[in-house]
Amino acid sequence: MLGLNDSVAEAVRNLTLPQLVSLAETNQCILKVRSDAMGMAKLSFSKSVMGETKMPEDPFFAGMQKRKAI
Secondary structure: OOOOOHHHHHHHHOOOHHHHHHHHHOOOEEEEEEEOOOOOEEEEEEEEEOOEEEOOOOHHHHHHHHHHHO
16 A cells, blocks of 8 residues: 555554545645445545655546546
């Protein structure tokens, strides 16, 4: 998970939504939330390193970025 160790990944996994939003507001990471047709939410977390954001590949978000560019 983007160079994050297991303990950090576990800590992020256990955060509440308000805590995740607060973390994202620090510009240290990017948090994206999407929901599928069944109402299940998927969180994508990426770490920002010296202004460069490392995003995990997610076809849903890749499609969203392409649609915005058009």
